[in-house]
Amino acid sequence: MNESNKKKKSTVCDSILDMNLVPSIEWGYSSGALVHQHVGEYTCYATVAYDSGALNHVTIGERGGPLKPGATIYYRVGDKVKGVWSDELEFTMAPPRGPSSLPYRLGLIGDLGQTEHSLETLDHIRFNNPDSIMLVGDMSYADGYHPRWDTWGRMVSEHTSRLVWMYTEGNHEIEASHDKYHTPDFLAYLKRFKMPFEHSGSHSQLYYSYDVAGAHIIMLGSYAKYGKDSDQYAWLEQDLMKINRRITPWVIVGMHAPWYNSNHNHYGEGEEMRTIMEPLLYQHGVDFIISGHVHAYERSEHVYDFRLDECGPMHINIGDGGNREGLDFDYYKQPDWSALREPSYGHGILDLLNETHAEFTWYRNKDSVPETSDIVMVLRNPNCRTAL
Numbered sequence: 001m002n003e004s005n006k007k008k009k010s011t012v013c014d015s016i017l018d019m020n021l022v023p024s025i026e027w028g029y030s031s032g033a034l035v036h037q038h039v040g041e042y043t044c045y046a047t048v049a050y051d052s053g054a055l056n057h058v059t060i061g062e063r064g065g066p067l068k069p070g071a072t073i074y075y076r077v078g079d080k081v082k083g084v085w086s087d088e089l090e091f092t093m094a095p096p097r098g099p100s101s102l103p104y105r106l107g108l109i110g111d112l113g114q115t116e117h118s119l120e121t122l123d124h125i126r127f128n129n130p131d132s133i134m135l136v137g138d139m140s141y142a143d144g145y146h147p148r149w150d151t152w153g154r155m156v157s158e159h160t161s162r163l164v165w166m167y168t169e170g171n172h173e174i175e176a177s178h179d180k181y182h183t184p185d186f187l188a189y190l191k192r193f194k195m196p197f198e199h200s201g202s203h204s205q206l207y208y209s210y211d212v213a214g215a216h217i218i219m220l221g222s223y224a225k226y227g228k229d230s231d232q233y234a235w236l237e238q239d240l241m242k243i244n245r246r247i248t249p250w251v252i253v254g255m256h257a258p259w260y261n262s263n264h265n266h267y268g269e270g271e272e273m274r275t276i277m278e279p280l281l282y283q284h285g286v287d288f289i290i291s292g293h294v295h296a297y298e299r300s301e302h303v304y305d306f307r308l309d310e311c312g313p314m315h316i317n318i319g320d321g322g323n324r325e326g327l328d329f330d331y332y333k334q335p336d337w338s339a340l341r342e343p344s345y346g347h348g349i350l351d352l353l354n355e356t357h358a359e360f361t362w363y364r365n366k367d368s369v370p371e372t373s374d375i376v377m378v379l380r381n382p383n384c385r386t387a388l
């Protein structure tokens with residue numbers, strides 16, 4: 001510990017760190033037989049007006065080999081020294097990597113927040129039973145008021161304890177700057193969420209990739225540096241080169257700020273990033289780009305550089321999860337690339353059916369049951385997937 005840290009007034013966080021907690025998971029392949037045990041680490045943070053509780057992270061399945069693909073894992077979380085445990089929970093592991101594990105169902109959420117609309121979105125997405133979730137930023141809308149992270153965590157935990165959720169950060173994860181250079185800071189996001197960025201060679205939790213079934217999924221950071229000389233750009237280039245389309249025929253990119261948006265709100269905000277990175281994603285035949293930020297739904301045709309192009313990705317803006325700021329109603333004249341747009345709350349389901357066919361469905365929240373509001377079958381020409 002250096003001098004300046006020593007002089008700091010002790011916080012609730014310091015006293016939590018002195019408690020020597022032992023975050024633990026017990027798990028097994030059958031209910032009631034949680035024969036494996038793993039211990040992890042905990043952290044916490046303090047701001048001027050807030051002290052977090054203990055934030056626990058335990059990784060299972062690393063030592064002793066990965067967990068069995070497709071298996072149901074029964075587990076409980078707690079502290080093995082204190083003997084305090086949760087109820088038994090369960091989740092299903094991802095199937096083996098490769099196209100033989102298709103079909104695979106991805107649930108798509110953006111700008112979730114914690115309103116009555118958020119709850120409706122979660123209810124409806126559970127009804128559709130996806131295999132995992134991509135949440136493309138704007139989660140709790142804490143905006144620096146940290147108790148909102150705790151209420152959001154409680155709201156989603158019945159879902160996140162049973163289903164894998166993968167995240168990328170939105171502007172509402174940005175904290176008021178903690179340094180004099182006004183560097184965007186993601187204090188709560190980085191302390192609370194652990195995405196497996198090192199596994200994809202990324203140096204930052206703000207962008208990473210992973211494989212699931214027949215899909216390679218890239219989570220980009222709209223609020224990390226993305227210029228041609230940036231670490232994110234260099235990493236993306238490498239990551240795209242490593243893709244083997246025979247193993248992961250589908251390549252899906254998630255990010256927060258859309259590159260294709262005809263709504264008045266946030267219009268043009270993704271444009272700088274698009275001009276820098278779009279050629280790269282196009283060359284590698286990316287199939288879908290999922291974004292949020294605009295609080296409405298919009299789906300594009302296959303497009304590249306604002307022109308219709310069979311080999312361009314389809315953009316899906318799903319920033320309609322249920323945030324507290326409301327919907328974005330005002331649009332420009334509908335461009336050719338825009339297939340459908342509507343300011344309603346909802347969520348998306350992307351069914352990767354086989355190597356070449358996928359079906360995307362948007363579900364609007366309006367009714368008491370999930371209502372199919374847009375549905376499109378996507379047939380990918382394999383020639384579009386050859387790197388140029």
Ligand code: FE
Binds near residue numbers: 138319323
């Ligand atoms: Fe938002």
Ligand code: MN
Binds near residue numbers: 171
């Ligand atoms: Mn946003």
